[in-house]
Amino acid sequence: MSAEEQVAVVIGGASGIGWATAQLMAGRGETVVIADLDSDAADARAAALGATATAHQVDVTDGAGMRTLFDAVLDRHGAIGTVVDCAGISRPGTIADLSLDDWKATVDVCLTGAFLTVKEAARTVRDGGSVVLVASLNGRQPGVGMSAYCSAKAGVLMLTEVAAMELAPRVRVNAVNPGFVHTPLTYGATLVPGLVEEYLENTPLGRAGTPEDVAQTIGFLTSDAAGWMTGSAVDLNGGAHTMRYPDIVRRVSEMTTGS
Template sequence: MNRLTDRHAVVTGAASGIGWEIARLFHTEGAAVTLLDSDAKGVHACAAELGERAFATSADVTDEVSLERSLDAAVRVFGPPRVCVNSAGVSTFGPITRLGLREWRRVVDVCLTGVFLSVKHQARRMTGGGSIVNIASLTARQPAEGFAAYCAAKAGVEMLTKVAAMELGATGIRVNALAPGLVPTPLSETLTQPPLRGGIVAATPLGRMGEPADIAPAALFLASDESSWITGDLLMVDGGAHTRGYPDVTESLQKAQRRRRR
């Protein structure tokens, strides 16, 4: 049985990686899917691949006006959303003493403020209740040297999720987060190539990196009625990596950065 039949699902960051895999799975499960992304060309191509019951809209999740415009357009097409997944994200590498303020703000803006704005404007439009799933990260709980902005933003997403769950429970909206471990996508490109890849795999009890297809079913569980009494939680989907420490990738990443600058 399809678990999202006749439900309108909005997925941000849907043009690539984890967001795209979630959009595809939700579509297979019967949802009408709004794919939202700042990559206009990419998001239209993805929606075209899904065919009917798919609507593409381009918006920057850090821009409240553009985000509201896109969500209003989505409501006009498919009605109030019952499910929203917030997957739009960016990352950066840089030890704190060398991390520029502009770079810090870019990551915190997209990864944390973008989720705040998304939850705010999605919840206002989820008039029939439903489920919001925020994509956090293993690094919401596990510190990783060189990733201060990303870790801080993702830890913020966990707490934002809990507060949103408290505030929105009475309106029938559940809010949960997923914490993926390392998954090869454009965002994680440097970490998932050799030589860093080996250290990451060694720090993962299940002995491999994840795939977007490992993450999407967990998002489906949190989006569907199967999780109807779960809210305010963060589900680790990381091959058990949270049981160990984040491997020291600083030296290798700095070398890779220097090579790229040359």
């Protein structure tokens, strides 16, 4: 199937990594569906992409809503070639302090959302299509104060492998593990003195990522060039997975107590 006939659904496509991915796919001629909790942002992004793009509001944690989204895309376009789940949130806090609500919210968006993405993709993506789940460096590298996020992302990595087995050989399922990328999700971290610097000290290539860095890898994984890849997770983090993650809790504590 040519790129022009491809329909790509990008969940969490209204911001950051998802938006860069949506632009990359539109740029290679695909019809892009931007699905996001933030309907105003999704509408604006779809309008910016041009006539073939559409926006849908969806909560990635809502099974019925996700079913409605995929049914609507099938009704409109007849086939889905690519699904990318970029929806994510992070609620930091040590295990002793993190509320159960914050734990559940993070696991729900990051892991249950990925499960529902694969569940819908399994019944709607055409033969030869593919799914990419955005996991994280934190799926394999622990960070103090990040129990919910790290656990959810580690779950996404295992989900990717199980999904790859279950959907093969019809549909490929892969993941990406970005390190620190400047997006609205990480803006708060940039306000903590020393935190990004500590991250970069532990990054052999010495820089944070851009949403476009991640989109390029997602673009590869969803292309025919990756036709023999499934169940894989690609690390892209400037080599940070070889080092250690900053201690966010210590940095925030220093910032608030001044010591």
